[in-house]
Amino acid sequence: MDTQVADTLLGSLIDGRYRIRGRVARGGMATVYTATDERLERTVAVKIIHPTQAPEARARMAGFVARFTDEAKTIARLTHPNVVAVYDQGTHGGLPYLVMEYVRGRTLRDVLAERRRLNPDEALAIAEQMLAAIAAAHRAGLVHRDVKPENVLVAEAPTGGAANLVDSVVKVADFGLARAVEASAEEENGNQLMATVAYVAPELVTEGHADPRTDVYSAGIVLFEMLTGRVPYDGDRPVDVAWQHVDRDVPAPSTLVPGLPRTLDDLVGRATRRDPGARPTDAGALLAEVQVARDDLGNPNSHTAVLRPVHDTPVAQPTMVVAEVRPAERPSWARLPDSGQRPHRRRATAPEGGDLAVQLAGLRTRAMGSPRGRMAIVAAAMVLGLVAAVGGWWFGVGRYTVAPQLVSLTRAQAEAQAARGGFTLVYTQPRYDDKVPKDSVLGQNPVSAARIVKGGTITLTLSLGPEKVSVPDVVGKDFELAKAELTDAKLTVAKGPARYDDNLPAGVVLATEPKVGTVLKPGAKVTLVVSKGRAPVSVPNLVGKNINEARAILAQLGLTPVETYKDSDKPKDEVLGQSPADGTGVEKGAQVKLEISKGPAQVIVPRVIDLPCQQAKQVLESQGFPTTIQLNPNGVTRFQNPGENSSVPPGTPVTITCL
Incomplete structure (x- = not known):
């Protein structure tokens, strides 16, 4: 019966304190679990490094653990409302782990998977809190090195508005984790790129160097993805994607999503300059630019001017009352600590001096003082009214139409229908x-x-279309490695009954069910048949032995013979063949199939009675029977032995009696 292999950590107690309750996510470097801190009776998150991320040489494991511990202490000192807090660290089963704040919510990757892309105010609200967390790390001398949506957690808002991302609390995780792993990898294998290639800065690819501007670049790519629903580069291999960051400029978001404000293009462009020196110096500098961009988008007219009307009689200089339009306040629980004063736009001021007012009053008096002037004013007013009406109709109604129904059409059908309506199509x-x-x-x-x-x-x-995955070739791999590969391929793994094998050691995969290459739906079950190693009994060589001797040998080894007989030129009861072959490993009680000779096929002795003796001898010997003559060689055959029509083996001697 197939059995599903469970996570061995579930239900276990780590360090006598943290009871593992469930698995939250599995990433490239670690697996995250929910756990109960039985000492403080609270829910926490436990992140355990994968065995494959620890150095392969056990002699260097202590150095890796020490480096990981130092990074954990640095992270624990990083206190900020937008940083996932670290409570504890240690090792379990030789693997380092972190105990962290458990954030109820989703990753930004989950949000993007559901929404595809965000509107500008949501994207900037999330970027503002994300950068506030990274800026706190930069002030503490810590570089994240792996900023990406998977490490940005969007917590539920206290107001309960799950869909309101503007008011959600954002927290950033995994500060310093990539550096701890990378430092150990450098000791083992030289410099390695421990960053996600979709978000990697050019200097990490070319020089392996990282500083706060590296995080600024990655944050710019995350903002690009939030606005457009995709990353700027893709490719068949990770190395191809990484080098595109070096060789190409990140495109403006508005080229993919028409209608995005120029402010957002400039913001993303500044953050993702290929030259680190052209970017904001750290996350705090980029945060200030994001805050200014939010003000610009939220307040297209930051000030309102109200003028008093001009009267016929000369009056004093008109006054201008300026009222600032304040942006919508964020909830107090989500407000970020200011790192400094935001830049403010200069307020509009009233014109100095009264010359302009006097000139306008004089012009109005002269125009209204003549009939032609009054007619001109009326005509101009009518023209302006007509223009305003036509313009209002055009901008409000006339230039619009309705979008056609394209969902469920094929691509060719959608393009044809869009062309008939004069629409342009872009694809996400x-x-x-x-x-x-x-x-x-x-x-x-x-x-x-x-x-x-x-x-x-x-x-x-x-x-x-429906997502399909092929069963990867895991035959010959260790079970745990094969299980991880199948899990990464979105398949469910079950362990089938193990069997002996002469060629593969115990614990190695012998076969898969379904077979390698079979196309399945994600989540389909694949059963792995695992080797038990070589069987304990070796089959002896029985070919050429008499069946009685072969039976005795097999009985002594605890094996069971299964016999079949066939015609053969070999002597009767001689073993002609066997299965399994000699040297094969089998269990006690296994069957060994034997082919046994029935001896040569029987032949019929011809009748030679009443034939002259010499003629009878000639007939018998011509058919392969050695012939002996008794009494008179020149007489007539009266008797023969074996008798006529007897079935005998080929070459059987025949005696004839002649009188």
Whole structure:
């Protein structure tokens, strides 16, 4: 019966204090579990480094643990409302672990998987808190080195608005973890790039060097992904993606999502300059720019001017009352500590002196004082009114139409329909879907029947069809390694019954069910058959032995013969063949199949009675029977032995009696 292999850490007690309750996520360097701190009776998160991330040489394990401990102490001293707090550290089973604050919420990667991309105010709100956490680390002399959506946690808002990302609390995790692992990898294998290639800064690729500007670059890529729903570069191999950061400039987000403000293009461009010296110096500097961008987007007219009307009689200089429009306040629980004063735009001021007011009053008096002037003013007012009406109709209604229904159409059909309506199509990253066929439209923005500018752009998401995975070739690999590879391929692993094998040692995968290369749906079960090593009994060589001798040998070894007989030129009861072959390992009680000779095929003795003696001898010997003559060689054959029509082995001697 197949059995599912469970996580051995579930339910275990670490350091006599942390009871593992469930697995939250498995990443490239570590696995995260929820646990109960039985001493303080609170829920915590426990992150345990994978065995493959620790140095392979056990002699250097102590150095890795010491370095990891130093990094953990540095992180624990980093106290900030947007940083995932570290409570404890230690080792379990020789592997380092961290005990951290348990954040109830989702990763930014989960949010993007659900929403695809965020609107600008949500993206900037998340970036502001993310950068506040990284800025605190930079002030403490710590570089994150692996800023990406998987390490950004979006916690539930105290107001309960799960969908309101602007008011959500953002926390950043894994400060210093990549550096601790990378330092040990350098001792073992030289410099290695311990960063996610989609977000890696150019200097990490070319020089292996990281400073606060490296985190600024990665944060800029995260902001790009939040705004556009994709990372700027992709490729068949990670190294190809990494070198694109070195060789190419990050495109402006508005080239992928038309309509994004120029402010966001400039912000992303500044953060992702290939030259580190052209970027903001650290996360704090980039945070100040994000805050200014939020002010710009939230307050297109930061000040409102109210002028008093001009009267016919000369009056004193008109006054201008300026009222500042304040941005919407964030909840107090989510407000970030200021690192300094934000830059403010200069307020508009009233013009100095009264010359302009006097001139305007004089011009109005002269125009209203003549009939032609009054007619000109009326005509101008009518023209302006007509222009305003037509313009209002055009900008409010006339230039708009409705978006066509493109969902469920094939790509060719959608492009043809869009062309008929004069629309431009752009495509986002395609997604897998079990119901929508491949290359059919899975989603559109704006949705069908929504208002859109005539000749505008419609963004389509195409389906990749049902997600399929092939069973990877794990035959010959250790069970745990094969299990990890299948899990990474989104397949479920079960351990089948083990069996003996003469060639593969115990614990190595012999076969998979279904077979390697079979195409399955994600989550499908794959059963692994594992070797038990060589069987304890070796089959002897029995070919050429008499069956009685072969039986005795097999009985002494505790093996069971299974016999079959066949015609053969070999002597009767001689063993002609065996299965398994000699030297094969089997268990006690196993069957050994034997092929045994029945001897040569029987032949019929011909009748030679009443034939002349010499003629009878000639007939018998011509058919292979040695012949002996008794009494008169020149007489007539009266008797023969064996008798006529007897079945005898070939070459049997025949005696004839002649009289």
